[in-house]
Amino acid sequence: MAETAGPDAVETYRRDGALHPLRAMPADEAAALRARLEAAEAAAGGKLEGGLKFKPHLLYPWLYDLVCDPRITGPVSEVLGDDVLCWASNFFTKEAGDPAYVSWHQDATYWGLSGPDICTAWIALSPSTVASGCMRVVPGTHTEQISHADTHAADNMLSRGQVVQAEVDDHAAVDVVLEPGEMSLHHVRLIHGSRANQSNDRRIGYAIRYAAPHLRQLYSDEDSATLVRGEDRYRHFAPEPRPERDLDPAALDRHRHLLEVHTKILYRGTHGSLGTVPG
Numbered sequence: 535m536a537e538t539a540g541p542d543a544v545e546t547y548r549r550d551g552a553l554h555p556l557r558a559m560p561a562d563e564a565a566a567l568r569a570r571l572e573a574a575e576a577a578a579g580g581k582l583e584g585g586l587k588f589k590p591h592l593l594y595p596w597l598y599d600l601v602c603d604p605r606i607t608g609p610v611s612e613v614l615g616d617d618v619l620c621w622a623s624n625f626f627t628k629e630a631g632d633p634a635y636v637s638w639h640q641d642a643t644y645w646g647l648s649g650p651d652i653c654t655a656w657i658a659l660s661p662s663t664v665a666s667g668c669m670r671v672v673p674g675t676h677t678e679q680i681s682h683a684d685t686h687a688a689d690n691m692l693s694r695g696q697v698v699q700a701e702v703d704d705h706a707a708v709d710v711v712l713e714p715g716e717m718s719l720h721h722v723r724l725i726h727g728s729r730a731n732q733s734n735d736r737r738i739g740y741a742i743r744y745a746a747p748h749l750r751q752l753y754s755d756e757d758s759a760t761l762v763r764g765e766d767r768y769r770h771f772a773p774e775p776r777p778e779r780d781l782d783p784a785a786l787d788r789h790r791h792l793l794e795v796h797t798k799i800l801y802r803g804t805h806g807s808l809g810t811v812p813g
């Protein structure tokens with residue numbers, strides 16, 4: 535599998551703030567990952583909710599290996615630079631017929647990071663189609679940060695139900711249709727969202743947030759990230775070890791602390807919560 539986003543990729547990403555579709559792995563590998571996720575969900579008693587939604591790569595070694603996979607980090611490094619940290623990851627899973635949606639937003643809004651050198655790789659583990667509520671992006675909207683309003687609306691999958699305070703031209707939006715094993719890359723300031731899942735299969739996307747190591751966390755003295763490519767000459771983020779096995783107790787302990795740190799960052803000035811981890 536090519537570890538590159540292909541010719542013109544950097545130019546396209548700079549212009550549009552997004553690149554898609556890119557093949558990250560063969561479909562059968564994506565199916566195996568989906569089966570592994572669904573086994574983890576069955577063991578957890580349902581979807582990875584609450585604290586398990588936060589940086590699950592620090593709780594499941596197979597996700598840690600995925601965020602480090604050169605077939606993903608290679609294309610990411612072409613747009614971010616040779617040195618790449620994984621700052622966070624989470625699943626966006628919509629059940630078949632699920633009314634859950636994602637309002638128009640820019641990721642950078644509540645993350646507290648000091649600059650825009652952050653790129654999400656969104657990996658499809660099931661068909662992400664117009665019917666299943668694929669991600670929709672508005673190309674070229676990544677050039678400025680716009681303020682957001684918190685709605686906390688029911689069925690909105692975002693932490694605060696935040697929505698960008700600007701008129702979004704629906705006709706300018708592009709559907710990011712992906713087959714299992716394909717991925718998209720999007721810029722941290724790109725306006726994007728998604729509609730409900732009207733298909734009869736789950737829509738499972740794994741969003742991995744990659745950042746350049748020169749960035750700093752502005753909302754907390756403490757933050758952490760995993761070096762996935764190159765070197766970290768800045769050490770602004772504490773390193774994160776690979777979990778030894780699914781939900782191993784040492785990893786759960788470390789994760790509980792990081793969850794508290796991130797709850798303070800993401801919900802600064804509010805009483806929101808990212809939830810808790812079991813155990």
Ligand SMILES: O=C(O)CCC(=O)C(=O)O
Nearest residue numbers: 626636641669728739741
């Ligand atoms: O999965 C979706 O529909 C939205 C994903 C998203 O908002 C993100 O990756 O930042």
